[in-house]
Amino acid sequence: MAEQRTSIHGQWSNRTVFILAATGSAVGLGNIWKFPYITGENGGGTFVLVYLLCIALIGLPIMMAEIMLGRRGKRSPINTMRALAKDEHRNPGWAWLGWMGVVAGFLILSYYSVIAGWALSYIFRTAGGLFLGATADGVNSIFTDLVSDPERLLAWHTVFMVMTMAVVARGVKNGIEKAVTVLMPLLFGLLIVVVIYAMTTGYFMDGVRFLFTPGTIDSKGVLIAMGHAFFTLSLGMGAIMVYGSYLTSDHSIVQASIMIALADTVVALLAGLAIFPIVFANGLEPSAGPGLIFQTLPIAFGHMQGGTLVGVVFFSLLVFAAWTSAISLIEPAVAYLVENKGLSRIQAAEWMGVVTWLVGLGTVFSFNIWKDKTLTIPFLFEKFTFFDTLDYLTANVMLPLGGLFIALFSAWVMHQQSTREEMATYPLVYTIWRFLVRFITPLAVIVVFLKAVGAI
Numbered sequence: 245m246a247e248q249r250t251s252i253h254g255q256w257s258n259r260t261v262f263i264l265a266a267t268g269s270a271v272g273l274g275n276i277w278k279f280p281y282i283t284g285e286n287g288g289g290t291f292v293l294v295y296l297l298c299i300a301l302i303g304l305p306i307m308m309a310e311i312m313l314g315r316r317g318k319r320s321p322i323n324t325m326r327a328l329a330k331d332e333h334r335n336p337g338w339a340w341l342g343w344m345g346v347v348a349g350f351l352i353l354s355y356y357s358v359i360a361g362w363a364l365s366y367i368f369r370t371a372g373g374l375f376l377g378a379t380a381d382g383v384n385s386i387f388t389d390l391v392s393d394p395e396r397l398l399a400w401h402t403v404f405m406v407m408t409m410a411v412v413a414r415g416v417k418n419g420i421e422k423a424v425t426v427l428m429p430l431l432f433g434l435l436i437v438v439v440i441y442a443m444t445t446g447y448f449m450d451g452v453r454f455l456f457t458p459g460t461i462d463s464k465g466v467l468i469a470m471g472h473a474f475f476t477l478s479l480g481m482g483a484i485m486v487y488g489s490y491l492t493s494d495h496s497i498v499q500a501s502i503m504i505a506l507a508d509t510v511v512a513l514l515a516g517l518a519i520f521p522i523v524f525a526n527g528l529e530p531s532a533g534p535g536l537i538f539q540t541l542p543i544a545f546g547h548m549q550g551g552t553l554v555g556v557v558f559f560s561l562l563v564f565a566a567w568t569s570a571i572s573l574i575e576p577a578v579a580y581l582v583e584n585k586g587l588s589r590i591q592a593a594e595w596m597g598v599v600t601w602l603v604g605l606g607t608v609f610s611f612n613i614w615k616d617k618t619l620t621i622p623f624l625f626e627k628f629t630f631f632d633t634l635d636y637l638t639a640n641v642m643l644p645l646g647g648l649f650i651a652l653f654s655a656w657v658m659h660q661q662s663t664r665e666e667m668a669t670y671p672l673v674y675t676i677w678r679f680l681v682r683f684i685t686p687l688a689v690i691v692v693f694l695k696a697v698g699a700i
């Protein structure tokens with residue numbers, strides 16, 4: 245058995261805090277901004293079904309694996325992978341998996357911060373009464389004005405990066421623990437308020453039908469659904485692993501994982517139920533793309549009783565959801581710099597903040613001055629901007645690839661005795677988990693990959 249390690253970064257006060265922090269990481273722009281628009285772009289029902297299957301068969305087992313690896317390794321993902329490989333008398337070169345996660349995390353944060361910046365600016369737009377009585381066209385042009393102005397996007401991107409790094413510099417444990425406890429339930433409550441409004445539009449059932457009636461999906465859609473399962477659960481890059489490293493050994497990984505995945509899925513479905521009825525009620529296109537929620541929800545806020553207040557609180561909470569995710573995106577890198585380069589948390593956060601901010605400029609410009617600078621992605625034959633490319637590469641390639649190797653590592657590289665030690669509470673669940681990560685999860689990821697590139 246591996247020697248009992250402790251994390252030099254501290255540990256969570258209790259299990260609930262860990263679940264809240266991991267849920268804070270999982271619930272973010274992915275649920276409220278991305279899930280509705282990719283569902284819209286990929287035709288609805290069948291996409292949702294594939295996504296739910298991916299959550300259950302691929303996401304959940306990998307989440308258990310990541311928490312298990314982190315809790316056993318007690319270090320940043322790079323050092324955890326190296327240490328665990330050594331424990332098992334395997335090649336310490338497995339640290340590369342941690343490295344890929346660090347790169348994926350900072351690439352995701354670079355664009356995540358720009359989109360969170362949109363949400364930040366919408367707090368003020370809503371507060372200023374800009375959407376009162378607004379039509380779909382009016383709301384649309386407010387959105388277009390924002391994204392076509394690089395200076396404004398840059399300013400909001402900067403504000404969000406500073407917010408994120410300020411928390412990371414202080415340590416994840418202090419501050420974030422308490423804030424998450426209050427704000428996550430509030431976000432949930434507000435989503436329900438918007439769902440109730442959506443019920444009054446007369447188009448609620450159209451939304452339900454769109455989300456849950458099977459239609460058609462192509463192999464690219466399946467890849468996007470799988471990629472999103474990874475993205476929304478924060479898997480495949482070490483975010484959940486690093487949070488697991490701050491967890492003590494006396495808690496059930498299985499229970500925690502189920503709660504996190506369930507909360508994340510419910511929030512995504514609620515976001516869909518809030519948004520699609522509004523889309524249909526206002527004659528908008530579900531396939532509008534990344535601007536979807538910014539072009540739909542303000543219409544609801546502009547027409548409902550107390551809509552300005554609800555809108556302000558909603559966008560504030562969207563920012564908070566993004567914030568708690570952003571922190572976890574950069575934590576693996578910061579923890580590594582503290583462990584290996586002797587930097588203080590403040591210095592590590594500053595460095596990572598500057599580099600991520602710079603890469604974020606590419607996304608800022610993707611919506612305006614670089615709008616037409618596109619790249620044709622192999623196998624897809626679609627024209628992608630810098631932002632599209634980063635989003636596609638991270639969510640649909642790097643995270644699933646990271647997840648695939650996390651599954652392979654915990655199922656084939658680690659000895660059964662080691663994983664059993666960590667997950668012994670429910671023997672039957674352990675057996676199912678091990679079967680899934682040994683065979684089903686890797687096979688599913690590989691098949692989806694091969695299908696998406698047309699190899700099968």
Ligand code: PFF
Pocket residue numbers: 269270271272273274275349352474475476477478479481482483484569570572573
């Ligand atoms: N899960 C987050 C969301 O749905 O917005 C995004 C994310 C956070 C992805 C952390 C990956 C990650 F490691």
